[in-house]
Amino acid sequence: MTVRLEHANYTVSDGEATAAWMQKLFGWHIRWKGDATSGGQSIHVGSDTQYLALYTPARDTSEKADSYTTRGGLNHIAVVVDDIDAMEEAVKEAGFTTGNHADYEPGRRFYFHDHDDIEYEVVQYD
Template sequence: MPHGNIEHVNITVTDPDRSLHLFEKLLGWKERWRGPSMLGGRTIHVGDEDNYLAIYTNDEVKGGFSKSVPLNHVGLQVDDLDAAEQVVLAAGLKTFSHSDYDPGPRSFYFFDWDGIEFEVVSYE
């Protein structure tokens, strides 16, 4: 039986550098690569040695995406949920839907500047 994992997720944003800095602080990730996209525009890869976010933009990206069109949210796992929330708040973003239920993880959600929803979870 095959085994796999998500190697990367590609998101479209209005300001890739702003998103890069958020994910560096939130997840301890580093910029892996940046350059022109094959279809125009530019992309930054931020992540660790196993997985990453590809953060894409072009001159036509205006932001303001709608939840569930077509993506519901991206789940991010951290080792310190309280510290992660402080990073999100310091970036000027709002958190919501905090949960702490058994046997699930503690979590909260936030929308980035472009309307992309993220869930941050911790199994601490």
């Protein structure tokens, strides 16, 4: 039996804005968008086989607690790239600050936080 991750769903303050920077940086596309639970909106952004479901509630969002000390917290989303240096430049040009750079077996990585303080890891495997 083959199992693969299809999507992850998490809450953002502005799904349109998040989907826009993801399309620009990651080359993804909007697969679907529409009404969602509790009067909110969901946008599915990604590739033809995998995506992130960005949920924006109908009311204002609240800031999250530290995800690493909250049971069920989202710690980060990771993407794999072919050229980590080019992606880091693009991330900086999009207005995000990169950090926590590391070389590790079997590759390299860096992290950045978006406007909702969600952490993203960018990985290039050797």
